[in-house]
Amino acid sequence: MKGKLKSLKAKPKMVTLHCTDTSDEIDYTAANIDAWHKSRKPPFREIGYHYVIRKDGMIEKGREDHVQGAHVRSHNKENLGIVWVGRYHFNEAQRYALLYLYHYLRIKYGVHSGDWFGHYEFDTANGKTCPNLEMDDIRAWLEGTSDLLLK
Numbered sequence: 001m002k003g004k005l006k007s008l009k010a011k012p013k014m015v016t017l018h019c020t021d022t023s024d025e026i027d028y029t030a031a032n033i034d035a036w037h038k039s040r041k042p043p044f045r046e047i048g049y050h051y052v053i054r055k056d057g058m059i060e061k062g063r064e065d066h067v068q069g070a071h072v073r074s075h076n077k078e079n080l081g082i083v084w085v086g087r088y089h090f091n092e093a094q095r096y097a098l099l100y101l102y103h104y105l106r107i108k109y110g111v112h113s114g115d116w117f118g119h120y121e122f123d124t125a126n127g128k129t130c131p132n133l134e135m136d137d138i139r140a141w142l143e144g145t146s147d148l149l150l151k
């Protein structure tokens with residue numbers, strides 16, 4: 001979809017987690033991802049995700065929350081996109097950053113752990129394994145019923 005950015009009519013109702021699917025050795029930035037998405041064919045107007053979790057746990061802002069994302073085919077409406085930088089190694093700093101973001105978005109929009117999904121859980125994921133994390137474990141981590149750091 002080319003053209004102008006759509007505004008979310010209502011506040012976000014769900015969150016979808018992604019990974020950049022890039023080398024775990026390289027810490028890409030929101031600016032890098034913005035450049036990748038702008039060079040797609042057809043190009044996105046800007047980075048498709050709303051938040052980026054860097055290797056050191058820093059959270060960078062992508063798209064504004066009130067602007068519809070471009071991260072899950074056919075399911076971007078009222079869906080915030082978060083991407084962690086890497087492919088397989090979701091490190092300790094990133095796990096804590098995710099927990100922070102979870103509580104931030106829970107308080108801001110009332111989205112709870114049951115409203116969090118992994119890209120692979122959507123019918124349009126086409127066999128993608130993104131974000132390469134077991135979402136039941138992630139939801140339990142967000143709820144505080146499991147310690148992801150022990151896994």
Ligand SMILES: [Zn+2]
Binds near residue numbers: 017018119130
């Ligand atoms: Zn994804």
